[in-house]
Amino acid sequence: MILLFVCMALFCMGLTTYRFMKSEEDCTSGRRLIDSSVLIMTTAVSLSFFSYLRPLHGLSFTPVFRQIQQATRYVIKAWHPPNMLYVTDGGVQDCTAITQLLQRRCEVIMLVLAASDPTDDLAVLRTTMEAVQNKLKLASFYDLQDPRRNVFAMLDDYKQNSSAHSFKMGIRYGWNEVETPSFGTLWVVKNRLPDDFLNQTVQPHLREEEIMYNTPSPKSWNGCSGDSSASEDNEVLEELLDMQTEDLGGLGCCDCCHRWGNCGRKFPHLTFTGGLAELVD
Ligand SMILES: *[C@@H]1O[C@H](CO)[C@@H](O)[C@H](O)[C@H]1NC(C)=O
Numbered sequence: 001m002i003l004l005f006v007c008m009a010l011f012c013m014g015l016t017t018y019r020f021m022k023s024e025e026d027c028t029s030g031r032r033l034i035d036s037s038v039l040i041m042t043t044a045v046s047l048s049f050f051s052y053l054r055p056l057h058g059l060s061f062t063p064v065f066r067q068i069q070q071a072t073r074y075v076i077k078a079w080h081p082p083n084m085l086y087v088t089d090g091g092v093q094d095c096t097a098i099t100q101l102l103q104r105r106c107e108v109i110m111l112v113l114a115a116s117d118p119t120d121d122l123a124v125l126r127t128t129m130e131a132v133q134n135k136l137k138l139a140s141f142y143d144l145q146d147p148r149r150n151v152f153a154m155l156d157d158y159k160q161n162s163s164a165h166s167f168k169m170g171i172r173y174g175w176n177e178v179e180t181p182s183f184g185t186l187w188v189v190k191n192r193l194p195d196d197f198l199n200q201t202v203q204p205h206l207r208e209e210e211i212m213y214n215t216p217s218p219k220s221w222n223g224c225s226g227d228s229s230a231s232e233d234n235e236v237l238e239e240l241l242d243m244q245t246e247d248l249g250g251l252g253c254c255d256c257c258h259r260w261g262n263c264g265r266k267f268p269h270l271t272f273t274g275g276l277a278e279l280v281d
């Protein structure tokens with residue numbers, strides 16, 4: 001940053017001297033200032049491509065240089081991790097992240113699919129499966145019950161059968177006949193409310209003890225204030241017990257958002273903010 005600032009200062013000084021020159025000497029020194037600022041800048045930009053060298057580490061953190069490196073699609077391939085990593089959304093290629101597991105030829109893969117997909121089209125999974133089969137040629141998927149059937153027909157079945165909780169498909173690793181095949185199973189669980197979960201009253205939050213030790217815990221709810229009194233808790237409880245799971249909506253992260261701001265799409269296909277907040281909750 002300081003380097004950029006110095007360069008800009010030199011450049012501006014040079015330009016001013018050059019533009020409002022009073023003598024020939026001004027002209028030459030103005031030119032020299034501009035030249036040196038351009039030279040420093042070019043050197044710094046060029047050196048930033050070698051920022052994996054220890055003395056040049058600092059250059060990889062300059063925002064302007066980062067933009068230039070991104071624009072030129074510059075990536076470092078090395079044994080040692082670089083100073084800076086760009087983390088992007090997996091949605092660019094594979095939202096499900098199963099490709100890496102398929103590359104490792106995992107025998108059992110469990111995919112929890114929580115993409116925003118209220119109509120169960122499974123577009124994200126279809127895209128990944130197509131990429132794995134057609135582009136990467138890593139593996140083939142097949143219907144475990146009838147391998148002659150197109151595997152995508154299974155996905156259509158799942159969409160139509162609203163009582164299905166999950167589905168599984170076979171994986172055959174290896175593409176060419178020279179590769180030794182191996183087999184695996186992909187289990188898919190999606191955020192949907194199956195038929196037998198309809199008309200359920202809202203349940204209290206799961207507690208750590210319940211998950212860890214399977215011990216039932218007293219019903220409790222998160223009020224907005226966090227330290228709400230017992231009578232207030234009971235009030236929340238009664239109001240929420242009148243609701244059904246599929247009525248829960250809202251944009252917020254605590255139970256009172258369901259009581260007073262119960263708008264937007266409903267569980268389990270909440271809006272982005274609601275879904276995020278539920279995760280944090
Ligand atoms: C729907 O899914 C359920 C649960 O997996 C299964 O028992 C049922 O046979 C399926 N229905 C049809 C029509 O395939």
Ligand SMILES: *[C@@H]1O[C@H](CO)[C@@H](O)[C@H](O)[C@H]1NC(C)=O
Nearest residue numbers: 194195196197198199200244
């Ligand atoms: C849920 O309730 C509705 C009416 O409120 C009823 O039509 C439906 O059959 C019920 N579903 C189940 C699975 O009990």
